[in-house]
Amino acid sequence: MTSIRKRTYSRVTREATELLGKLIRLSRKERKMTESELAGRAGISRATLQKIEQGELKCEIGLFFELATLVGVKLFGAEESAVPMHLARINDKLALLPQSVRTSVKVDDDF
Numbered sequence: 001m002t003s004i005r006k007r008t009y010s011r012v013t014r015e016a017t018e019l020l021g022k023l024i025r026l027s028r029k030e031r032k033m034t035e036s037e038l039a040g041r042a043g044i045s046r047a048t049l050q051k052i053e054q055g056e057l058k059c060e061i062g063l064f065f066e067l068a069t070l071v072g073v074k075l076f077g078a079e080e081s082a083v084p085m086h087l088a089r090i091n092d093k094l095a096l097l098p099q100s101v102r103t104s105v106k107v108d109d110d111f
Helices: 011-030 035-042 046-053 061-071 082-096
Strands: none
16 A cells, blocks of 8 residues: 655745735735636636635646736736746846756765
8 A cells, every 4th residue: 555645835835825826816806806707717617716816735836827917916026028038037047057957976085
């Protein structure tokens, strides 16, 4: 019998998903959208929307981002037009780094 190990998340991760979920709920309500309306626009069930608004860690990150975009929550603290600029900057930095990272081997050269 194999035991399934439950995934644990750090406090920061739990708080971040809860914050994003509540920002989505707040923005939805400020825009006077029902759960059914937003869920329909996102192509998800109302139950999934409720889980996301509660910060459920098992929901897809793409759904969090799509819902945030639909209700106007700024992702990464930036205007929508700034995200591609940030992405391009990160891609430039990544291009300068090695393709893979290897663990360094400690050489014991004490004689």
